[in-house]
Amino acid sequence: MTISEPGAPFPFGASITQRGTNFALFSDNADEVELCLFDNHGDRETERLSVTECTDGVWHCHLRGIGRGQVYGWRVHGPWAPEQGYRFNPAKLLLDPYARQLVGDLRWNDALHAYPVGAGEDADLIRDERDSAQFMPKARVVAELLLTATAKPRNHWPKTIIYEGHLRGLTMRHPLVPEDVRGTFAALGSAPMIEHLLKLGITAVELLPVQAFAQDRVLVDRGLRNYWGYNTLGFFAPEPRYLGAGGLDEIAMAVDRLHQAGIEVILDVVYNHTCEGNHLGPTLSWRGIDNTSYYRLQPGEPRYYDNLTGCGNALNTEHPRVLQMVMDSLRLWATVYGVDGFRFDLATTLGRRADGFDPGHPLFHAMRQDPVLGRAKLIMEPWDIGPGGYQLGNFPPGFSEWNGDYRDVVREFWTGSEGLLPAFATRFAASSDLFGEGRRRPWSSVNFVTAHDGFTLQDLVSYEQKHNEANGEDNRDGHDDSRSWNCGAEGDTDDVDVLACRARQKRNLLATLLLSQGVPMLLAGDEIGNSQGGNNNAYCQDNEIGWVDWTRQDAALTDFVARLTDLRLRRSALSRPAFLTGARNERGVPDVAWFGANAARMTEGEWNTPHAKCLVVRLAPAQAGDVSMLIMLNAANHGVELLIPPGGTGQWEAVLDTAEQLEGQRRAAGENVIAEARSLVVWESRA
Template sequence: MASPTIDRLLPGQPYPLGATSDGLGVNFAVFSAHATRMELCVFDARGRHEMRRYDLPECTDEVWHGYLPDAQPGLVYGYRAHGPHDPDNGHRFNPHKLLLDPYARQLTGAPRWHDALFGYRMGHSRADLSLDRRDSAPYMPKAIVLDDAFNWGGARRPQTPWERTVIYEMHLRGASMQREDLRPPLRGTATALADPRFIDHLGKLGVTAVELLPVHAFLQDSFLVDRGLRNYWGYSTLCFFSPEPAYLGDGGPNSLKQAIRRLHGAGIEVILDVVYNHTCEGSELGPTLSWRGLDNASYYRLIPGEERYYINDTGCGNTVNLSHPRVLQMVLDSLRYWTEAYQVDGFRFDLGVTLGREGTGFDPGSGFFDAILQDPVLATRKLISEPWDIGPGGYQLGNHPPRFAEWNDQFRDGVRRFWRGDEGMRGALASNLSGSRELFDKRHRRPWASVNFVTAHDGFTLADVVSYTERHNEANGEEGRDGHSENYSANWGEEGETEDAGILAQRARVQRAMLATILLSDGTPMLLAGDEFGNSQSGNNNAYCQDNPISWLDWQVAASPAGQALTRFVAQAVSLRRAHASLRTARYTDVAEALTPGLSRLAWFDAQARFMDQAAWENPQDRALQLRRVAEHDDDPTQLDVTLLLVNGGAEPVDFQLPEPRLAWQVCLDSGEPERRDAPGVSVTVGPHALMMLCAQADRASPHAPPVPSPKKTDARKSATHA
């Protein structure tokens, strides 16, 4: 597109921020409280040659703005900001550095690493206090003015209720890079995400939402490039409004919208993993790409009295300053943009505790949480927090405000340790199965607030949890020191790959048991992509830099007999969760409430069908447990849905006596013998390292069934003694 040839910009408007086309021209608006001058730089269509510079003629309420007549979508641009170069006081203006618009909606590509990207002279004795005068434009990506028009076809978002949600965490690129049934140019792109065969796989599993690792444009960090590695996960955001160019192929941003539309058409929601806690610019020794050059002292949290340095609650070199209203506005505008322009259904907030920090520390009533919860658009989406960071008081599981769900790492660790055979884990498992009530049953929160997972992108895959005792991260180039050192894993006899049939059978049993635990617990289940067929990362538990087959899903494993069998098992467990109301409690209730005589909402028993008492809970050796749950049937309130979960975490089979009253039980799931479907009598045997679910129905004889005495303690494990 030819560049406009006018000499100066018209005043334009300070809102909306970013570059906005009205058909007759483009309005540009960018925030900087401390700049003294702002230049708009216009480039040729390929972003290689700077054709014109224009001063933004107006600054209103610290927003610089101007209007370029006759400009159209497709225009390529960047900014140069003038102002004080005073790092000791937090100001790092350098007009020699081309800056990305924080609101850019499409980028020309990625940065090319060169010393000119840094605002200071590399190797200078004064380090970041020096000033580098080289032009960074040749090495910088540029913003592209975008026309957001897209035909959504009138399709409505699925809007699956939280209690029926099953999340599938996946990497957009890694899911398809080893798909041999796709042409190579399509692999790793949003087009592959929209492929009907992949969507059919999700449908057969029964998942209701995909949670995509970051799709915001991100930086390939120089320290990884120097080691011949790549930023695979994408937790190094370069722009909060633009999708990662490498994921779009030739289709541009519309290819991602097409994928979301097709997923919605299949009834599958799309949740984005978003990183607003830090940016890719890192510490004071990082590059100057956008926010640092536009207004470092506003966009980032700086150490009081030592404003040269950054508060680093994230471990990534900097912390975004959400206490500043314009910075908070940027994050809220970004979230609204993705919900409206891309029809996204929810967000998972990386290091969510950082976002909720005020001057005094983490605050569930922080400006960030309050702004989202009062927003008529964002408050309707699914909101998930990673409830920790590395700052003071950084572990805040269970302390987020209502409407937010949280990743429950205590579920992860408790389930891994129980099925590994650790002593004294029966109580922790019971808490996990019943929705982690002690963490989330407050402020009228619901069980779905607990996002239950055993594996996620960060850590071992499920196949590796049962195959490796130690991490094997040598490929990361950090001498195996990176990644979690304690994974609560076991190799069951041999480290890594093996041909021992007994070990393989044991690993398969434990995988099925853990998957069933996720899907049969109260809360929101989350599966890691590939766990449904046994995908491995060869023992790497920190594959953030492995953009290669270590991280990519191996669809040959999925096609193997073992992979297909495990996938069928997962689909069966998801189907049971969908079919049985007692497996997806919508709210915390009085677990001792009798819905009909003899059947309370929840009751715990030992293997001999005795109610669990305090001594039983404190027995560290016993690994057998029964959980009976009762709920009103979804379709007929006169009928009760009853399930009985029999858990055997030991190494030997256990004979379970079934509790009173006697019901017409059927075996609905057996992780030890997946094909088992018999009707038990008064007892049933559960194999080692396995769980079994029995299903039955009961008449709700009277809506005024005799009350059951309430327990003295609210812990769901102990309430069963009164059932």
Template sequence: MTSQKLTFDRTAARSDTLGAEPLEGGTNFAIYSEHASAIELCLFGPDGEPTASAMLPEMEGGVWYGFAPGVWAGQRYGYRVHGPYEPERGLRFNPSKLLIDPYARQLDSELRWDDAVFGYDVMTGDDLTRDDRDSAPFIPKAVVTDTVFDWDDDTALRRRWADSVVYEAHLRGLTMKHPDVPEEIRGTFPALAHPAVLDHLTRLGITAVELLPIQGFVRDRHLQEKGLTNYWGYNTLNFFAPHAPYLAGTDLLEIKRTIKALHRAGIEVILDVVYNHTAEGSEKGPTLSFRGIDNLTYYLTDPAHPRHCYDVTGTGNTLNVSHPAVLRMVMDSLRYWVQVMHVDGFRFDLASTLGREATGFEREGCFFAAMKQDPVLSSVKLIAEPWDVGDGGYQVGGFPWPFREWNDKFRDDVRGFWRRDPGLSGRYAERLLGSPVQFGHSLRPATSSINFVAAHDGFTLWDTVAYNHKHNEANGEDGRDGHDHNVSDNMGHEGETDDAGVLAARTARVKAMLATLFLSRGVPMLLSGDEMGNSQGGNNNVYCQDNETSWIDWEAANLDLVDWVAQLTAVRRSFRDLTSRTFEGIGGAQGDRMGAVKWWHPDGRPIDDPDWGNLPCFGMILGEEDHCLLMLFNAGDGREVVLPDGDWRLRLSAAPLEPAGGRLDFPAQSVAVFDNG
């Protein structure tokens, strides 16, 4: 397909490092394919036109490799992989399709959709018939990348989990409407490092930013045809390269400078990563990388019918992490982001998939074992989304240490308690303690629970008090998308309103839920925008809305809520028992901190077990007698509360409170914190 011949120096070729590695005198290329018959390296110019190609000259152990003299950093390249096209055996080799190196550190563009990117005749839908059109004009080219960067004195912050406050954010949505961020960098890595953004995060007391996927992903064809796009990015194309539009220019150093700036502000960087599936979808999807390199190696296929993908992710395919070469790729990718890019941890999307073995989910499976023994990865922050859509996929509390887990039970019980759902006081108390039923086993600490009241998937926190029902019409699926389990309450009016009474009630409930988040044991995670009352107009599935629906409206920020969150994180920092790693139970203390938790009835007595049936107002006492916190929670109507004996000083409340004679008029839907120190 090109006139110029590419030559290799066999004496300098190496098989030990996969990907394109610039070395003295040229670049070493290496790629894994167990079932290929030959692999062709193709070079391209800046205009995307082919300039040279040649078959990789060496292969051992499934690694095809060659050293190309005179090929330097900045060179664009791709692969054509030769082998049988026999879909019924799970083999889908097609050298007409240019393929992206799984280890590419940078891609020069996004995928351009065309029928030619499919390995079969997409017009007829017959995946048994090979399509021989050249896909190279439409495929992003990998770029040979030099990883050298002067990190100066930048090192991992390694904050304790007990001291962590996580802020889940979309890189683009966080800054697209920020008035102080220059327009030309909004929605990119440099915008995240802008002083105005860093000042906001530090004011809130944030210690870690958890970014929705920033690895290279594909914008779905069916969404583009409807005038929509893949906004969230859970459609990964490559596990090493960043999503090209997230760079203000073309220089990868933007990412490193951003991470360095965040570290200097005392903020860690956690990446939301998607190692459970890829953008190639089912066997009817495009051939962009893994499918054409070695479908049987990189994907799980139906053992009885290997023509078909085995899907437990709901996206069409499942990455075959149990295969040593695929597991190595995942581990190499994670180590790259830690060692080369200096990120501080990862949140694993649909993490139950990573634990699937032949017998189902296995908490001692190969992926978890590899992570636990890895000297680099075992020491960074690891967070699991503990479910997938397959049988037995819901595994909250089932992951091994050192993983922490998203706790959706915290979200649902906190929302339900403040919505005044009956019978939730006992479960609400468990959430305050770090969810010991779920996590108090297998030597796991209370910081195993990542607590949240809202996340990117679902209603924002403000929308939980403004909408009874999802409003996803703009997504073009007639309201079928997005879940219906929102545990929300519009407080008397659906959507926006000017009614002062409704707005006051909404604000009170939002403040109460935020207070619960930061006063509970476990690790609090705040959805970006929730600290300022951000709304998505009732859309609980903005995955395809890259517009003002999903972008945070900074100019409409509720500054009262911003100040409230700052107060909450300050209280959390100042009282260590709020961040204890030990569990205590509702019926009495457990472990080595006897009496550290006590429960107080508003009538002025300790709570008995029968009280937990339906108790909308109660207190929680943490600490020793001479220095402890009294936290009061009232999801019901305003009422009088008899305080425990002692000299109590108000530390936190949304409204002024003045105890008199050991009694307190406690408003409805409110939280208050006192201490006796």
């Protein structure tokens, strides 16, 4: 029999000591807590121990002789009163919220629910007594891991170029990655992947959720899988499918190899909700441990959840222990695994109080003051579905934000929409209207044209309607307003003119993204022409629809992206550390100047001319000895004659032209240039 001792209430989870393992679980409203030990595979319960010590709501014990590899779970006793928010049911085995590694899969069965499924409208008020252990994943005790060996690159924000991708989808179809490691952290850290990222000039990889997540029962019943992973089951454990033979060590090893190449790793994290869903969802962890502490419940009706996320529930980050759990999880990934930053899904929910979103929420302050997290790259997705959910530009200094307005305006501009010049110029210049207060910097705006949620770049220029039939929802899911243009034909075509138009539009969109102030984010696969067949919501396509198709290699487009990133990284005018204001520098040159077709400064009337679709912008360098840049944008469906504006020294040389007509040519101030229909030209000053 295992010898149980009082142990300590800190740290939470399972922690190996010199004599055994300490276990600690927070449940402020429990009456009794039991620790269940299992065999190595989690199939058979070998011992059940009553935890009698409780300090400040933390139940704890120390088991002598128990060490690395031990498999365990919790059972928590307490009141069954769903009308009051209490849903304790000791018949349900519960996963430790601090579990570091999972054993076994979640196997859907009605016994996973704390109530009898199908027993009527008020079934969730009745307690179900069936044991759920055989269907539950369990936690494994792990030893503290070594930190990554290579120092973090700590790339400066102005020179950051983000590449958003899915860990599994990035390599499942990569012909140069060994088949036995595809889809894992080891594949991410493989030479072919790193070489590709370096060729593109990428400085940071942003990965869709890698924390352990549950498969949605409705998807399993349809023969599909949750691919994206926004359904968290464990905040401290990696998704088991992403680990190979090397186990947990593979994470730090992959991060280490990327760091050696100067590439940072950013994780997309989901702390706004969990996989337990609404009041009719399963009882897997937090719900059964202490429902009223971990979740936001509806005021006056605690039977139901405050569904701010559209996923059934929302974590209660106002509770100090929940806030602590989020912070502990972030620190684990940032220290043990060496991660450089985080992108927070539905981040508005994280800042919610009873009366709405609060940019001064304690969680935001906790992150910024933390000696580890305060140096990390912190990116917020600034919305949820609750009242006042769209909070773009309202997060506190120290946080960057996904700029959805940038995406929409840039897409509309290149489809030829009218009246967009003022909005386009503002977004192109890092959106100081949104981020200019509170001494924030241009890198507060994370710019993107495409992301995992929506069309790929190839599909953006190939489809005007979504084609999500494979999702099994009769094409009702996904965005209906994609602001896309198919260039004259829906989907695949052999029309030479349509294909040429699509190729140029892709170059226009990529060039705009990488020439804009702020931080650019590329969607993985856009640089090779990856398509999802018009599916703009591939969340359940863990297959060839969702995976990057490396057989579609568009070498010319890849080289074009590499040229753009090289230009951005070399030229200080394209990634300034301060917002553009038009103020003159010590040489009397304004940091930015906007011109019309006649080389004169834009007037208010010209800015507001509805049919105007052409703009010229001159950018002064931010560093002495660097060159000025001149960017001509023509979104009209016909060529436009432009004049080179005054200023600069000597001549201008065209270094990039999406119409592939002017590169290498030189012009002086006052000379004319024909900007082809739907094209972008970049010029550098030459002495």
